[in-house]
Amino acid sequence: MKNILEFLENTAPKFGGKTAFADETESLSFEKLLALSKAGGSLLAGRGIYRQPVAVFMDKAPRTIAAFFAVMYAGCCYVPLERSMPRHRLRMILQRLEPQAIICDEASAGLASELGWGDKLIPCAELFAAEVNEEALAGIRAKCIDTDPAYIVFTSGSTGVPKGVTACHRSVIDYANALCPVIGAAEDSRFAMQVPLYVDACMKEVLSVIKCGSTAFLMQQSLFMSPLRVLDFLNRHEINTVCWVASALTLVSGLGAFEEGRPEYLRTVCFGSEVFPVKQLHLWQRACPGARFINLYGPTEATGMSFYFVVDRDFAEGEPIPVGRPFDNTDFLLLREDDTEAPAGETGEICIRGTAVSLGYFDDPERTAAVFTQNPLNSHYPETIYRTGDLGRLNERGELVFISRKDSQIKNMGHRIELGEIESCACLCEGVESACCLFIKEKSKLYLYYMGTADEKSVQRRLRAELPRYMVPSGLYRMDTLPLLPNGKIDRNSLMNMER
Amino acid sequence: MDEILEILNGLGLDADFEHCTSLVDDGILASLDIVSIIAELSDVFDITIPARDIVPENFNSAEAMLNMVNRLLDE
Helix, strand or coil, rough: CCHHHHHHHHHHHHCCCEEEEEECCCEEHHHHHHHHHHHHHHHHHHHHCCCCCEEEECCCCCCHHHHHHHHHHCCEEEEEEEECCCCCHHHHHHHHHCCCEEEHHHHHHHHHHCCCCCCHHEEEHHHHHHCHHHHHHHHHHHHCCCCCCEEEECCCCCCCCCEEEEEHHHHHHHHHHHHHHHHCCCCCCCEEEECCCCCCCHHHHHHHHHHHHHHEEEEEEEECCCHHHHHHHHHHCCEEEEEECCCCCCHHHHCCCCCCCCCCCCCCEEECCCCHHHHHHHHHHCCCCCCCCEEEEEHHHHHCCEEEEECCCCCCCCCCCCCECCCCCEEEECCCCCEEEECCCCCCEEEEEEEECCCCCCHHHHHHHHEEEECCCCCCCCCEEEEEEEEEEEECCEEEEEEEEHHHHHEEEEEEEEEHHHHHHHHCCEEEEEEEEEEEEEHHHEEEEEEEECCHHHHHHHHHHHHHHHHEEEEEEEEEECCCCCCCCECHHHHCCCCH | CCCHHHHHHHCCCCCCCCCEEEEEEECCCCCHHHHHHHHHHHHHHHCCEEEEECCCCCCHHHHHHHHHHHHHHHH
């Protein structure tokens, strides 16, 4: 197998009229999905658009996924974009890509024109209405190899300039093969898709559907306005599997939804992208006593998720939930500052090796070379590892535990401090839902921002009691919500820029 | 009503909170704003807003929020 589309080509005849992707207004069966994808691919091929990035600038909808596949049918790689992304970011991405084609829906066409790309637009209605040209598609496929890029997903860079992570078919196929057994994806799996389509996190559902014949229901972000409507969505569509960012799960459990109802069908709850507070995990476990809970961890640069941990024991509040072990056919190294391997139990940078490691950042050799490097433990032949910038260590059970970002490890008054530790301690306080600790180097001071109802003084008192003196933040700021990045992670940069 | 308008104006959004009746439907308030408003309303009025009341209809206008608060204060 060398192309992701083969998954769909295998499942489409088998599942035919069964729903592949649906939202409240549209439902795409497997055969319809395949037909639209081929039609779109034929149109692009007819216009000579080949082996280049094609932007898919559409709202979250089933047909947007068909547009992704259409781009791949044309032998191109897709770049998912959405109206909700900040304008300056869209502008920078389009400038970097210079796409010859931008597939848009009615909702996005105006903005794309406004950004100056009106002459490159292909309305999706036109795309999907095209005649299928089997011969052209077969010709394209025959020349595809599995190291050709499948998609480019842009992630935020620490400098503010987005990085286009480019993943090839082989990496995505490898990810699908490893992921599906772990999350138990099968014909009868019914997913509720929370994440946007412009992050690679959505591949969990997309790949499960096309590989295993599952069904995925797309959720609009507005649904999360009401925790009970989220519950209703889960029960109405008989959702048995969710892969959500931790903050989405917290929004439901933290606002008291389980006092009024519970998800009736859930059997697998995957959480990831950030630390899931044990307090919230317990609320979900009580609401879904029969479900499996799985912590997923991995950087976009290593294609989707790289590690998993099936929650198999009780965790105390404040105790870290391990990220566990790597997916099949993925290996990792824990490297110390001097590029030697960290001994068991010691902290090192989590570095990933394997087919899942992506091709690098699009049109950005400098930043690619900084983190996609030769394996320093292998001097015999070229072997690329990805340096995540995340620090981890193995616990006494041999499970990988995420500690913090490499760049948030700080020294204060000569003491080595992990900001994550201060954050998890703050989360132990009654009335603290989530927290983010910052270190301002110039002032050698720690600041803690937290979301919740607890007042600053009581949190400060608790931290004083729990932490060594040098780890207690000098300033605490209660916020109603912490600023989040589109992927749901806390936006540390924006907190850094706040007035104190 | 003044307390509610103060909370809404404190969100840093550009909207006519006094007259708008589709704050949620028009996407002016996002789910994170709702979390924020809930926390403030709970604080200012010393109420607990149950999950069943966290629906767009109760947050579409300042008046709807006031009605909800008054009802919860009566209960």
